[in-house]
Amino acid sequence: MCSPQEVCCFICYKTFDKDKTRSKKCSLCGDFKCPLCGGCMCNLTLGEQRVVLAMIKTYEKMLDTGYNFKQHEKIEKKVRKALQEKDSFKNKKK
Ligand SMILES: [Zn+2]
């Protein structure tokens, strides 16, 4: 598996070893909770969450790791929904 051992936190921007620190995954966003600040993808804004998800999607596809993107399903749904709402708002304006 080519899954990273060291993870850089989106919130405090520090790296941590996800195995050594026994970092747990957040059930809501599927992201690792940072042992240093307790943050995860949930602490980001919708726009930031979209960027992170897009990055994960791109890289995992490129590296072909068999990464289970489904673990981010809940947060992905939220991001998609927000995008759709934005679109429908735009269309109404026309
Ligand atoms: Zn952190």
Ligand SMILES: [Zn+2]
């Ligand atoms: Zn979370």
